Amino acid sequence: GAVVSQHPSWVICKSGxxxxxxxxxxxxxxxxxxxxxxxxxxxxxLMATSNEGSKATYEQGVEKDKFLINHASLTLSTLxxxxxxxxxxxxxxxxxxxxxxxxxxxxxxxxxxxxxxxLTVL
Amino acid sequence: xxxxxxxxxxxxxxxxxxxxxxxxxxxxxxxxxFWYVQYPGEGLQLLLKATKADDKGSNKGFEATYRKxxxxxxxEKGSVQVSDSAVYFCALSDRNNAGNMLTFGGGTRLMVxx
Numbered sequence: 001g002a003v004v005s006q007h008p009s010w011v012i013c014k015s016g017x018x019x020x021x022x023x024x025x026x027x028x029x030x031x032x033x034x035x036x037x038x039x040x041x042x043x044x045x046l047m048a049t050s051n052e053g054s055k056a057t058y059e060q061g062v063e064k065d066k067f068l069i070n071h072a073s074l075t076l077s078t079l080x081x082x083x084x085x086x087x088x089x090x091x092x093x094x095x096x097x098x099x100x101x102x103x104x105x106x107x108x109x110x111x112x113x114x115x116x117x118x119l120t121v122l
Numbered sequence: 123x124x125x126x127x128x129x130x131x132x133x134x135x136x137x138x139x140x141x142x143x144x145x146x147x148x149x150x151x152x153x154x155x156f157w158y159v160q161y162p163g164e165g166l167q168l169l170l171k172a173t174k175a176d177d178k179g180s181n182k183g184f185e186a187t188y189r190k191x192x193x194x195x196x197x198e199k200g201s202v203q204v205s206d207s208a209v210y211f212c213a214l215s216d217r218n219n220a221g222n223m224l225t226f227g228g229g230t231r232l233m234v235x236x
Contacts, residue, residue, distance in 0.1 A: 113166040
């Protein structure tokens with residue numbers, strides 16, 4: 001089964017509303033999570049790095065006030081798209097880097113990806 | 123900066139055909155190289171990786187060799203199956219980049235017909 005889970009897997013919302021996407025690491029504690037955006041027929045673009053207990057680090061060109069990231073615990077990071085517009089429609093994917101406790105799947109530092117969340121803004 | 127370039131798809135093959143998906147990279151440091159696979163409706167999964175020059179990563183019949191001289195990491199499989207139909211992403215991680223962030227190529231869709 002999946003070790004990183006995203007919810008919701010798809011969401012449709014009206015323009016101007018806010019949408020929250022959750023990313024959970026199920027089998028390990030993740031000190032660092034990453035949020036990516038995937039445009040149709042294009043690759044994943046890193047949006048931000050989410051660190052537990054501290055502010056996220058955003059990539060150049062990504063609006064911090066538009067894409068709010070909260071990494072409140074070692075197993076949960078959330079991405080909130082505020083005042084969504086049609087151009088925000090995209091596929092958002094998170095990844096988590098295992099760190100901390102021994103055991104669990106893979107090797108320390110290995111990245112695990114969520115299933116992705118497709119956002120459609122009408 | 124770092125970048126990854128891979129061949130555009132879709133690549134359409136018949137079952138049991140030989141597969142090659144080209145990938146070349148540009149990096150400032152000494153990157154680790156990865157191939158990820160994304161099956162329909164699923165997230166990315168690590169397929170294989172190589173961490174230094176001349177290393178060969180292999181998994182599920184897929185192979186890729188880290189070629190520093192040609193800055194390439196081409197993905198190959200001798201005999202593809204319908205179940206291999208997916209999107210394949212080449213990626214690199216620069217060791218000089220704290221946080222283990224990945225730079226992805228554009229992805230190549232593989233379609234295998236029975």
